[in-house]
Amino acid sequence: MSAKALNAIIICGPSGVGKGTLLKRLLADYEKYFAYSVSHTTRKPRAGEENGREYHFSDRDAVIKMRDAGEFLELCEVHGNFYGTSFAAIKRVQEEGKTCLVEIDVQGAQKVKDAGPKQGLTASYLFITAPLEELQKRIVGRGADDEETVRVRLATATKEFDFVKRNPDFFDQVIVNDELDKAYKNLVEAINTEFQKHDMAPLPIL
Secondary structure (H helix, E strand, O other), X not given: OOOOOOOEEEEEOOOOOOHHHHHHHHHHHOOOOEEEOOEEEOOOXXXXXXXXXXXXXXXXXXXXXXXXXXXXXXXXXXXXXXXXXXXXXHHHHHHOOOEEEEEOOHHHHHHHHHHHHHHXXXXXXXXXXXXXXXXXXXXXXXXXXXXXXXXXXXXXXXHHHHHHHHOOXXXXXXXXXOOHHHHHHHHHHHXXXXXXXXXXXXXXXX
16 A cells, blocks of 8 residues: 655754755745645744734634634644644645645644554654754844843753654654755755655655
């Protein structure tokens, strides 16, 4: 029997690792293949972010109401804010006949890996990494966070790196983003490897 086609790719990695940059490039190059699962969050928008594009920016009461109604595949509290992937967001992508890109943290990925198959989700799990010193430069350099937030983000990154080391079989692919063009090439190759596992045609190399 043929393997089930992928309907989601779960992408994890700490703040500052460049997940957003890589995914924007992937979506621009392969718009017919992928669509982004827009998560809900209770954090405030950053400069340049739009409601419904990067996130559905919601208040805490609204997210709790959705949680209690069973509308989330996964919901986690990170740095004092909720982040969650709704069933509706994934369904919208599936209805377009595309593979859903889900950008979440390791905590959320664990929940999806546990609950996803019961909800008909066939997913591959990718982790984007970079040297911790480089992450610190990127987080400080973007100027969006105060000193305490930077400290918390780096502590979270260390925990996620430790999780990957302790659970080497959790992620299907680990991609190092120390140089953007190389990391992007490796991302496309990693996705094609996952497509092959599920008897899907590979992405064309552009």
